[in-house]
Amino acid sequence: MKWDTLEEEPCSLSRTVAVVGDRWTLLILRECFLRVRRFEAFQSSLQITRHLLSERLKKLVRFGILRRVPYSEAPKRYEYILTQKGLDLYPVIMAMVHWGDTHMGDERGRPLLHEHKTCGKLFDPVMVCSECGEPLHAKQVHVHAGPGRQEAVG
Amino acid sequence: MKWDTLEEEPCSLSRTVAVVGDRWTLLILRECFLRVRRFEAFQSSLQITRHLLSERLKKLVRFGILRRVPYSEAPKRYEYILTQKGLDLYPVIMAMVHWGDTHMGDERGRPLLHEHKTCGKLFDPVMVCSECGEPLHAKQVHVHAGPGRQEAVG
DNA sequence: ATTTGACAGTTCTATTTTAGAACTATAGCC
DNA sequence: GGCTATAGTTCTAAAATAGAACTGTCAAAT
Structure with missing residues (x-):
């Protein structure tokens, strides 16, 4: 497959995968949500090679x-901060964390607990329907072709 | 990094990434949720090499x-069906689809529309707090070390 | 009875990506 | 001048992926 054109496929999953669909990128994003911002900090916490880290950050x-x-003028130094577009990836990361908590746990219990500052409680993320508010399940969803596609895939 | 031990890291994101954190696996899962079940069907709709498809399905x-x-005895033929553990990846896939819809769209509009059979409406997936039901935002969440980890990462 | 086609893979070589280590560059501090 | 911190770049070796061809089973067509 031509990964360089994946982002133009008429499929929102493909387009997302084109951008964040690899191991290192997802791990880098985890660090971003944990407030890591600097090259050295990413590198030492992830043990990623400097070369790849550089590439992924550029991307x-x-x-x-x-x-x-920039956070220092001389010498010029930069840090990497999530934009709104990046912050909007939070549900993707949290959905993966929650699946891992549910299906990949061991006897030691969860690595991290999440507190919702708004309500003060430890929580799990739940994906619901924007229209009725009920939790979503794959089997209750029917897919239609939208304007961005000729015919439905399934 | 040693990808073969990633699934044992004290981090639910790492463990999830170890299993589904690559381009082909995510695309294969998309097909699964679109009711694709057979080797030839995956191969022709994704244009993945047969070798990699075989590997990913095994994994x-x-x-x-x-x-x-098995769906045929002679010759022996098999199809691949999502387990409950697989169905539970739906929020991961949908979160990615929704991010793509929001941030990677083009002038043609959305490739697919999703109908919630339960309420009959076209919807977007929304990630909410299991405790208070409010939509989640990264900045409203505080992370604590859980029992599965010695000290917090951030 | 032999050929053709569908299906589900496996095997092989060439190309691309990633790992791992060393190197470059700027500037502050001793 | 020499040491450290930070943010990269460059190089070679190892691993993963692409692309094409090949294998094996059976049914249906000729």
């Missing part, structure tokens, strides 16, 4: 998910 | 995300 900046912001 | 079966179910 995330290019797609508008991170902003490269 | 998904090994992790209990797909079940390999």
